[in-house]
Amino acid sequence: MSDVLLEVDTIHTFIGQFHILEGVSLKVRTGSITALLGRNGAGKTTTLRSIMGLNPPRSGSIRLAGEPINGRPAYEIAQLGVGYVPEHRAIFRDLTVEENLRLAERKRGDLAKRSDFIMSLFPDLKRFYRHPGGKLSGGQQQMLAIARALVADNRLLLIDEPSEGLAPIIVEQIVAALRQMAAETTILLVEQNFAMAAQLADEYYILDDGRSVQHGRMADLVHDHATIDKYLGAG
Amino acid sequence: MIEWIQRRRGLIAGIIAAILFAMWASSQYEPRVLASILLSGLTLGALYFLVTSGLSLIFGLMDVLNFAHGTLFMIGAYIGFTLYANPRLLLNTLPFVLAFVAGWLLARWLPFSSLPAGHRRPLWVVAVLVGVFAVWGFELAPLATTALSSGGRVPTEQAQAPVGLFIARTLGLAIAGLIAGAAFIIGSEHARRPANRDLAWPIGLLALALIIAPLRLSAEGWILALDSNTRFLLALVAGAGGGAALGGLMEWSLIRPLYSRPIYQVLVTLGLVFVGTELVKGIWGPGGYFMELPAWFSRRGPSCPSPNLIAWLQDNCASIDVLGRPFPSYRIFIIALGIAMFIGIAVLLRYTRLGMIIRAGVQDGEMVQALGINVRRVFTLVFALGAGLAALGGVAAAPFLGISPGLGQEFQLQAFIAVVIGGMGSFTGAAIGALLVGLARAFGDQIVLTGIQLPWMSEAMTFSPSIARASTVLIMALVLLLRPAGLFGKKE
Structure with missing residues (x-):
């Protein structure tokens, strides 16, 4: 087991x-x-x-x-x-995409390390990197919510x-x-x-x-x- | 274009209202009168802002409506004033507080944690008994009052108590703290976990207490010998720091256990208003104090008032000429302090990780937790920050409004109105709300003083003084009719 x-x-x-x-x-x-x-x-x-x-x-x-x-x-x-992607995404709407991801860092440099992988999965996030999370479409918000769970080593x-x-x-x-x-x-x-x-x-x-x-x-x-x-x- | 107007109709309506009001005001008053009304409004607005910013952040982040925020404002004023005018009171009590906290922290290193949880209650009783025994016969009142009536120079009998006895009391309180700390820890999760092995805090605090104890008489002399400007700066720091410490303690001890019972939380903060007021009366007496202005803002002489701000830097006059009318320079300082704090907090919120956590927590605290961030610790920090800001406002207000046990309540009410106008939980809203309330009060006061002259009337229309207080409530009602969540509030 x-x-x-x-x-x-x-x-x-x-x-x-x-x-x-x-x-x-x-x-x-x-x-x-x-x-x-x-x-x-x-x-x-x-x-x-x-x-x-x-x-x-x-x-x-x-x-x-x-x-x-x-x-x-x-x-x-x-x-x-343990990474959590909740129902209805729970994106921080007033924070930019970047800030949403940065908040999920548990060690300094987490995001830098995983950024390439995350952006290859969800290229849209790169395009809207500095936009507030609330301005994204539903699909992009879902991608951001998943990406947020990938930033730290989960x-x-x-x-x-x-x-x-x-x-x-x-x-x-x-x-x-x-x-x-x-x-x-x-x-x-x-x-x-x-x-x-x-x-x-x-x-x-x-x-x-x-x-x-x-x-x-x-x-x-x-x-x-x-x-x-x-x-x-x-x- | 039309869509743009529709999206910004609130902003446009606000600007139009402001322009109309400005046109009315400039037809009603001469420019120099108008300027001093505006500056008075800004002064009040800056003080309100120091209260509303914390109030709004605390509500936004943890949904706590802190009725005791005005009380923290008042206590800040008392602490700052005490350091400024009567450091004896602080120097003769601070070692006790430090020693107690040091003992409390030290409890984690002792084998108390292996005691069964049943020992909790008896340990609390022992801690209280030891604490009471340690301070038996120690009187605060002579420290608080006679020092002032004697100009703060002559050490009272109380302040001259033998060093040996004073140190014995200090150590007694450290032991009381140790036992209380043990009672707090045993049977709880702290006991299971490896203690944070940083001994520097408890030992440092205890050492500080034992250093102050023998030096307290001479330290009093040193502080009083400093020039008033330095003492004033120290007072601002001490007031803000003391307020922050109290705020942190309050969140940790009374608010935190009640996050799942919001009604109780409101009642606790409401109760703290009365406790705080009585505590202040008990220590400092029911009467009010007047805090003298530091030298920077108090010089009078032939060259006064200063013709402008640059000249004031040289001559430190008590007032500055604004369009031919003198305006107190200290109030300009209050305005500057308010603006500096606004910028400081805005930078903190915008560019630091803590600020990012706060902004995220306002929207969804649970999700912040789920990202691995200890939100409870952030709550304590923000509570302390908000309390510190209010206390700083209290110290700043002391030379301007005087100090009395009722100081907090008036501010509390106006600050609530300002927060509601701005929108609960919005930092920008708190600032705009404070500004509006401050300006409304200033215009209200002026209208009470001179009435309103309308072209078709032979005599000016007069108003009773309550109109100044009612004006802010009227604005609140108007704003809530148009925008139920406040100017910058998020719709639910």
């Missing part, structure tokens, strides 16, 4: 009074892309936020490379090498719905970029767009009503229409 980077074990997370996660367990292998699937409200975003320490779980455990991280503040979890990236609300051509660019990133890092991906998730992921976990109900190899899931209809179909 030495190649498991992230291990989430039966976490229970509450938001206010609401019991959102009722025992989610999953494992992410080093170097893989793992997709977290499920309907709206199944608890995918909350799972990512729990791992990140933004909604700390009330019970259960989360280990990063064997080290327990649950209960630690979000900034410490990030410093351990072992694990948590990416929440990167295709949400984007035109198919932009989604293709992002898929290509994620694929390139996967060569260097490990990704836990939440995605509603099943076609996109199927293209990218090696493994999948399905959440339903705050529980992890099924997991396996993505290659098997694409042919399992019963499961897809049961947990991922509309309605």
